[in-house]
Every structure is written in C-alpha cells, then in structure tokens.
Amino acid sequence: MADTQDQALAGLRTQIDAVDREMLDLLNRRAGLAQKVGEIKKHQGSLVFRPEREAAVIAGLKQHNPGPLKNDNIAPIWREIMSACRALETPTRVAYLGPAGTFSEQAALGFFGSSIVRVPCSNIDEVFHVTSAGAADFGVVPVENSTEGGVARTLDLLLSTPLFIVAETSLFVRHNLLRAQDSLEGIQAVCAHPQALAQCQGWLAQHLPHAERRPVSSNAEGARLAAQDTSLAAIASTRAGSEYGLHLVAPAIQDDAHNRTRFAVLTQPEQHPSPRASGNDCTSLVVSVLNRPGALHDLVLPLKQHDVSMTRFESRPARSGGQWEYYFYIDLQGHPDDAKVAAALKELRANCAFFKVLGTYPLDTH
Numbered sequence: 001m002a003d004t005q006d007q008a009l010a011g012l013r014t015q016i017d018a019v020d021r022e023m024l025d026l027l028n029r030r031a032g033l034a035q036k037v038g039e040i041k042k043h044q045g046s047l048v049f050r051p052e053r054e055a056a057v058i059a060g061l062k063q064h065n066p067g068p069l070k071n072d073n074i075a076p077i078w079r080e081i082m083s084a085c086r087a088l089e090t091p092t093r094v095a096y097l098g099p100a101g102t103f104s105e106q107a108a109l110g111f112f113g114s115s116i117v118r119v120p121c122s123n124i125d126e127v128f129h130v131t132s133a134g135a136a137d138f139g140v141v142p143v144e145n146s147t148e149g150g151v152a153r154t155l156d157l158l159l160s161t162p163l164f165i166v167a168e169t170s171l172f173v174r175h176n177l178l179r180a181q182d183s184l185e186g187i188q189a190v191c192a193h194p195q196a197l198a199q200c201q202g203w204l205a206q207h208l209p210h211a212e213r214r215p216v217s218s219n220a221e222g223a224r225l226a227a228q229d230t231s232l233a234a235i236a237s238t239r240a241g242s243e244y245g246l247h248l249v250a251p252a253i254q255d256d257a258h259n260r261t262r263f264a265v266l267t268q269p270e271q272h273p274s275p276r277a278s279g280n281d282c283t284s285l286v287v288s289v290l291n292r293p294g295a296l297h298d299l300v301l302p303l304k305q306h307d308v309s310m311t312r313f314e315s316r317p318a319r320s321g322g323q324w325e326y327y328f329y330i331d332l333q334g335h336p337d338d339a340k341v342a343a344a345l346k347e348l349r350a351n352c353a354f355f356k357v358l359g360t361y362p363l364d365t366h
C-alpha cells in the first residue's frame with residue numbers, strides 16, 4: 001500500500017515538474033513580449049508602468065479563472081510576474097517609509113512586486129521629497145487607516161505637493177508585540193509609530209497599563225530599538241521581528257481584527273500622466289469652501305445631481321490662524337473621462353475657494 005502511494009506521489013511530482021517547465025517556457029515567452037512592448041514604449045518616449053493595464057490584466061484573469069486556484073491568489077502571483085516583466089523593460093525605483101520591515105515596504109512590494117529598486121526613507125516628508133526630486137519614480141505613502149482614520153502628515157503634504165496619485169493599494173495590518181525576551185514581565189516602554197500605538201491602545205491598556213508608550217519614526221525603528229534594550233518592547237510586523245531577531249510575545253494585538261491601511265502611490269505628473277479609465281476608478285480631490293451657511297451642502301450637491309458616488313469625505317484644519325477653516329479630502333467613484341464625473345467636477349470646482357485634483361486611478365484590485 002505504502003509502495004503504491006509512493007509511486008503515485010512520484011508520478012504526480014513528475015507531472016508537476018513537466019507543468020513547471022511548460023510554465024517557465026510560457027513565462028519567458030511573456031517576458032519576451034513585454035520586452036518588445038518596452039522597445040516600442042522607449043521609441044515613443046512613453047512610460048513603462050501602466051497601473052490601469054496591470055489592473056485590467058488581473059481583473060480579466062480573475063474573471064476567467066476556472067479554479068481550483070483561488071481568485072485571491074491571482075493578484076499576488078501576477079503582480080510578481082508583471083514586476084519581473086517590467087524590470088526587463090526598465091528599473092522601477094520606489095520610495096516608502098523605511099527601514100526594512102515596515103508596513104509601507106510591505107505595501108510597496110505587494111503593489112509593485114519584488115523586482116523594484118527599494119528607496120527606504122526615514123519619514124513621510126522624505127518620501128514626498130525624494131519622489132518630487134526624481135530620485136525615485138514612485139512614492140508609497142499611508143493615507144488612511146480603518147481604525148484611526150486619516151494619516152495627518154500625508155494629508156497635509158498632499159495639499160501642496162506637485163505629485164499626483166496614480167494608484168492605491170491597501171494592506172491588512174496585523175500588529176504584534178515583539179521583544180528580545182519572550183515575556184511581558186519588566187517591559188518599561190513600548191516603542192512604535194504613533195498610528196500603531198493608537199491602533200493597539202485597548203490591548204495596551206489591558207495588558208501593559210503602566211508601560212510608557214514611546215512614539216518613534218516607524219515600527220521597524222521600534223523593533224530595532226527593542227533588539228538593543230530588554231526593557232523595551234515594539235509593536236511591528238513579524239517580518240520586522242525576524243529582521244531584528246525578536247520574540248513574538250503577543251500576536252495580533254490590534255484592537256480591530258479587520259484593521260486595514262490604505263496607501264497612495266505618487267509620481268510626478270510630467271513623468272506619468274493620469275492613468276486612463278479602467279472602468280473601476282477613483283478620483284481624489286482636496287477643496288475648501290468659504291465659511292458661509294449652506295456652503296458644505298452646496299459643495300456636494302453637484303455630485304448628487306450628476307449621480308456620482310462619494311466614497312470618502314474627510315476634513316483637516318486649514319491652519320488659518322484659529323479661524324476654524326477646513327480642507328476637505330473627497331474621493332469620488334469614476335474617471336473624469338466619464339461625462340457625469342466631468343460635469344460634477346466642473347460644478348464642484350465653481351463652488352470652491354480652493355480646488356485641487358490629487359489624482360485619478362484604478363481602485364485596488366487585491
């Protein structure tokens with residue numbers, strides 16, 4: 001019996017080897033085609049990275065997937081394939097909040113695949129700066145979290161940046177308590193990015209009520225500090241934990257089990273004109289209105305009149321000397337190539353004291 005099973009196993013593995021070789025041939029054929037596309041783009045002086053095309057490739061495959069491969073596995077597999085094909089056309093330099101092991105790095109790799117040139121930055125301002133200065137082709141910044149809301153620094157920098165949002169990507173964020181020794185005893189301070197501390201405040205209040213909460217520039221920086229001092233613990237990903245040789249003292253300590261962070265992919269508009277309509281797009285704006293009765297109601301009325309959905313509305317103080325004035329960050333469903341969206345935007349703009357389109361991009365296909 002054992003012999004027959006061993007033989008069956010060996011037979012199946014031989015077939016897997018043969019399929020892998022066929023796949024390798026097909027992948028090389030695909031890579032050759034991408035290289036030809038790359039030559040045409042070089043000739044035309046057009047851009048290599050086309051998020052709307054990548055989104056369409058993934059959506060098309062999901063639609064035609066007969067299984068047993070799960071649809072959720074399609075995007076990560078094809079992102080890696082397209083990343084490798086893209087790298088044959090040209091290197092893609094991507095800036096994000098580093099160091100190695102941050103959720104921003106995970107988001108950048110999840111979106112662009114691992115065949116990129118990594119440009120880790122020490123804070124969100126540097127990601128904007130490095131991308132605006134052309135030292136990176138793209139910047140990946142956190143925009144909002146499902147527990148904590150908008151990332152204030154990103155929202156403030158989006159207001160004045162010359163960069164455009166060309167894509168979005170979101171990540172399930174699982175926080176862990178990590179430490180050089182495997183116990184909760186004697187922890188004097190917990191080091192993490194302020195957003196992570198906020199996303200775990202319930203767990204910290206219950207399990208480490210007396211430990212100091214110490215905000216640091218990134219969770220990976222917290223992990224680095226915790227590796228050097230046993231009185232410290234960090235809140236970070238398991239990836240950062242293995243990077244710095246830390247114990248997983250408590251897994252998944254975020255207060256919301258479905259905690260997600262949404263990231264924006266930024267680039268210079270002259271480098272990369274807005275992606276064309278993919279059929280499932282978002283347009284992000286920031287606006288302000290004069291402080292008068294009914295101003296907010298009038299602002300959003302054109303959206304209702306032209307049947308355009310608003311998926312996000314968030315305010316930030318305008319820092320106008322204590323005047324209680326605000327900037328409003330608005331996400332609309334659709335692309336300005338769509339007549340309804342174009343008409344709504346035109347009317348909305350007429351109602352605003354300040355109006356800026358942050359970008360139009362395909363919705364996350366993960």
Ligand SMILES: O=C(O)C(=O)C[C@]1(C(=O)O)C=C[C@@H](O)C=C1
Pocket residue numbers: 034037038048049050051053054057081082083085086089
């Ligand atoms: O279709 C293209 O424009 C390509 O360059 C090919 C390809 C791919 O591998 O499918 C690679 C990079 C682009 O971002 C989009 C798609």
